[in-house]
Amino acid sequence: MTPLGTLMGSVAARPRDPDELVRTYAEGPGPLEGFRVGITAARKVEEQTALFTRRGAEVVWAPALSQSPNHVDADELRAATARVLAQPADLFLATTGVGMKGWFDATREWDLYDDLVAHLASAEILARGPKSVGVLRRNGLRELWAPDSECFDDVLAHLRGRDLTGKRIVVQEHGQSLSMVAHALRRQGAEVETVAIYRVERAEDPGPLFALIDQIAAGALDAVTFTAAPAVASLMEAAGSTGRRDEVVSAFQSDVLACCVGPVAAAAFELWGVPTVYPERSRLGAMVRLLETELPLRRRGFTLNLATGATLLLHADAVLLDGVEVHLSGAPLAVLNALVTNPGQVVSRAELLTLLPSGGAGSEHAVEMAVARLRAALGTRSVQTVIKRGYRLAVA
Incomplete structure (x- = not known):
């Protein structure tokens, strides 16, 4: 297994002591003074923490996913790349910017970059959101369509009414298996090749997450933020393993606000009937500004x-x-x-x-x-x- 950081660049530094969950800051009164916000992110956590503490909030940090860079099996990725290049592709579905960047960086090391770009350029390209669009365009590729919602389900809905018989579709996975997506497309007659650029892994030490779950269940937090759908799944899985899932769901339905960076993370809560809020633009700053408005409103x-x-x-x-x-x-x-x-x-x-x-x-x-x-x-x-x-x- 090769750390994806070697393919995509390093991830921002993180608080060194994950057991030190509660961090208070005295930077003067702000719009979130007196509020306690849980952060489940493993990436860009210092940036998110600074945005909240600058506004006066008290932050509780517990990564739901691995703090290490996402991992990729370089041999598996190279084999998948060879399969993609072996036959023409009719459609290519790009799902994440970080995944596309990692794939392009890897192919540069293998002297396959030009081959991959040329190969994908001949296909109809659909992209899930602006980050994947940005990476594609920086590498000379142009998407034919992308949903305003940034939801992959809408990409699938866009294809649902089409005759895909005999079409070869390449799907870039987004850290979790899209095997069910592949099965759905195959039912429409397509031949599907999935490419796993990286895999999202659970947090190495679940202790802080268990502590966060206890605080959610007790209603001791005003809000919890989620920047990735797998983080939602990880937290709910951990809550289930401790027997507190029903309490967590109840807390999110009443006293604790689940705030997501965008509709993709929010959709992961639908299974549990948890109401969520998320900004119009899937950006970290926009999510923090949304809570700056929502939390005081809920308290008043x-x-x-x-x-x-x-x-x-x-x-x-x-x-x-x-x-x-x-x-x-x-x-x-x-x-x-x-x-x-x-x-x-x-x-x-x-x-x-x-x-x-x-x-x-x-x-x-x-x-x-x-x-x-x-x-x-x-x-x-x-x-x-x-x-x-x-x-x-x-x-x-």
Whole structure:
């Protein structure tokens, strides 16, 4: 196994003592003064920590993934490269900028760079997001299409209606196996070759992550940040191994905000019914600025003007309608929290079901009952039914 750092350059230095989780900073009051933020990143952690502490936040760091550079099996990558070059490619799917850079750097060492670039140039190129687009263009390649969402699922959706019979598709993997993607494309008649540039590995020492899970379950953090989908999977796997997964999910659904760098990491939480926030641009600075707005808002309370003319105020678990406290049980409160996350936007019954205290057990009738109780508390016109789609909060 060859460290990917030898192919892609070194990774930024990290705090030397992973057991020293809580780090406090006295740089004067800032917009995040008094908030505690968990960081699960293994890369660029010092940059992220500085961005938060500069704003007054207290940071708890626990890497969910390996602190070492991602690893690649150089022999395996060279063999995959040979297979790619052996036959013309009709389509090429680029998924990560770091992966593409690593592949190009490796082929330079093997004197295969020009061959690979020329080979890919003859294919229709689809790219998952701006980072992969940037690397492709710097190497003289041009993508035909890339989704605005930066989600690989949308790349697949773009191909779903096409006849791929006999087409040879090369897929650059993004640190985790895309074998299921390959199977889906093969069902459409394609011949698929996957190329594993690197593999994402779990953190060497899970102790800090277990400690972070304890703090999430206890509601001792205001937010936890995620910069990669595998970090979400690693944290939930670790929570399951300690028997605290349900507590972690419950905490994320109520007191602790799960903040992701983009839609790809956020999508990894959908399996668990965890609501997330992420910035429009998948950038570290944008994620920090989003929390700079979101966390104080959550602490002060969230005010909405309903279409009925009433004013709704939410603060933690307290709900006030025109200044009068409304007592809601777990299910209608969970529905309300989901609806106010994006006021006026439709939330499906299936999604609401996963957010109920039952965790998705039962039928959608449970959602209907929760909505009925919420309407009884806030007014019958407070929640609108959108036929065949779900429900939305009726806001002014």
